[in-house]
Amino acid sequence: MTLDAFFYPKQVVVIGASNTMFNLGATICNILKHVQYNADVYAVNRKGEDVGGCKGYVSVLDIPGPIDLAVLITPAAVVPKFVKECGEKGIQHIVIESSGFSESGGEWLRLQQEVDTYAQQYGIRYLGPNCLGVLNTDNKFICFYGALPGVTMFSSFLNIPTGEVSYVIQSGGIGVLVLDAFRTDVSKVFKMVSIGNKADIDESDLLEYFNSDNTKVIGMYLENIQNGRKFFETAQKVQKPILVFKVGRTAAGAKAATSHTAGMANNDTIFEHACKQAGILRLQSIRELHSLPKMFTHMPPLRGKRIAMITNSGAFGGITADLLVENGLEMASISKATQEKLKQTGTLYNTANPVDLGPALSLQAFLDIYDILLSSDEIDGLLPVPNVWQEIVIEGIVELIDLCKKYQKPAAIYIPNAVDRILTIRTKYQIPVFESLEEAARALAVSHQQYQFLMKKSQ
């Protein structure tokens, strides 16, 4: 099965889009016009009126020619009826964004069952219900509702550059947060799917799909796992990094999540163990969904555990050593011979690990030091903490990135400044800098973990 029709539809109908005030379907028509999405887009509503420049009809059955994707955003009660009509029209892919299904419990379960009956009858695959839909930066297909050009909080997902990280998100709010954070980061989003109640297409289907397209890194925010066996078996086959944040580490968390999107609580200990078996990188916070991918998109993998820390600011050696050890890595031991080489680059405060450059050094000295450390077989990766006192420090970081590629060893860089300054420098120079030492150490740890997963999977 390919899910391409959900990401590259040639004809789209938005069922429930009208010119009524606050109509959410209309925001989808408006977005697709705004980004000049290159396909036929129709609206279906009671009056058959055009919406945001999209031709309107009373029923999908009235639309001439084939339709390969329907976006359904109507009250829950009428969703089954429209699914049936889509089936009659020969539409085989639907995004059901309407809420009020099994997440609401009780009588609403009946609606869900009706939807499933029609879907089966007509061979329909659907996303949702209770979801925000699809965003594809590759061709600008967006059916997230609520996005309004010009409204700051919602404009994060309009006209964003295309990237290499694809997401499965079981909550629209988290998706928007991730997109918003990428404005000031070097990795970019490729595709994002908000899966909601995932009554049909689930995280495993999307994992398989993202394994087959140009996605480089897969990120997932899950409130539950629909089918554990299917999920872990699929993950086993995926060589790309899979970063998963799962809610419900505690019973209270699992309970709170069920009121939001329908789903059963999962035993967290079993989940943790299965992730390790299946080669899934488990995340410790929502932030890591957007902070860690750059370690995979911008740096070679960490093949060993021995890290050299380099600073021109003195203070951070002890903290870094603590963090490396707590993350299962180690402070590399730098031999006398390598220390001798380091000494020849200038006046260093400390040539053992942490290497302390002191405040005043030339660009060449920075580059020589990076080269000596990366080329040494005593060291597997770097954690540089350069204080950006002068422009040359940034120039050094830019060249360090090339050196990392040359030697196929990664550097997780942290600039010891307030976060607003870090974001400004990162955005201006497009360098993969982390926002804290904790994040940099974690990035090295997940890079090494993924390397170990790959070794195991390729055996």
Next chain:
Amino acid sequence: MTLDAFFYPKQVVVIGASNTMFNLGATICNILKHVQYNADVYAVNRKGEDVGGCKGYVSVLDIPGPIDLAVLITPAAVVPKFVKECGEKGIQHIVIESSGFSESGGEWLRLQQEVDTYAQQYGIRYLGPNCLGVLNTDNKFICFYGALPGVTMFSSFLNIPTGEVSYVIQSGGIGVLVLDAFRTDVSKVFKMVSIGNKADIDESDLLEYFNSDNTKVIGMYLENIQNGRKFFETAQKVQKPILVFKVGRTAAGAKAATSHTAGMANNDTIFEHACKQAGILRLQSIRELHSLPKMFTHMPPLRGKRIAMITNSGAFGGITADLLVENGLEMASISKATQEKLKQTGTLYNTANPVDLGPALSLQAFLDIYDILLSSDEIDGLLPVPNVWQEIVIEGIVELIDLCKKYQKPAAIYIPNAVDRILTIRTKYQIPVFESLEEAARALAVSHQQYQFLMKKSQ
């Protein structure tokens, strides 16, 4: 003993300040002129030349009138000589900023011993060596070297507003990072001391001093503890919140720290236990040094463990519940009666905890909901996650802060947006907003921990 002379000196001499290029002492003279520090400032150098508008002398002994504070920033080898001269002049307080003492090992230990001999002979108390000195926002006394008006990276500690949080920092770099972060936060720094090798005045002396002045919250970054018994006994007597980040949780971290400032490694398990006994809040990251104080400066204490989570964005209920439980708190159970009251404020998505307001509500509805929750005896504190879709959401937050004071219950507020937007909103409206859910949950946890410490200490 009072350390007031280090923070409110009436006559200061900077020994080692000259007009040589890159002279660090000169930067201190320049700062004190730049901030128009209201006292006599002198320079001592070989030529006896004036520096940055400060009258110059060849020796402190030549300066007419008394001096109550000397700042020493010369090569290590001549420090003992100058300490002796200070003693002869009757100067009883010295900040020794020079490095190259016991942190360098070997022969340098002899210099340290000489300094101690003279200090004892003349009754001198000193800070350092190997430190950045003192910053007092109250009267603008600053003897941090290296600060240059106009140079962005160093200007964080010039002309900053005065606040209520005082710091003891065993590394200048961390101090500058903390000051830089406060530019975009609601808490502000009162006093900061960089203690370096703390061969005389140590963290315990400063803890005692900050307990006696107008400091409201005490923050500490320590690479080692000079005298464990003295430290914990002092802490026992302090009722103000003491936030401590200590390096050396692992052996590698302790080892790396010793190359930076002189100090013995301390057993971390013993330290952890002693903190709990002495009522010290142990921090989990450097960030917490500047992110957590606002919970104490801007919110009442958390007296119980039952937290209500409120959101208009759906997604964050499960994550919050996980974090609260992992932080030793709990999701408050909201009774049917209280839920009935909540229902009368408008169309809520969920009236149980997490309370989900849905996207569109009036300011009055927000305030009614905050009031119902804070006035309920089922709830000890709030964790609101308001998505700032409209201006009224921010107005609601501003009024929430007053309601927290009225009911003497705290709210740890998180806005689910990218961090740059959070910083902008926090700075513009001066509201105590946290940068992540993790941070907000931690803030509630430390607030409650401090409350429990106080209950124990006041028995």
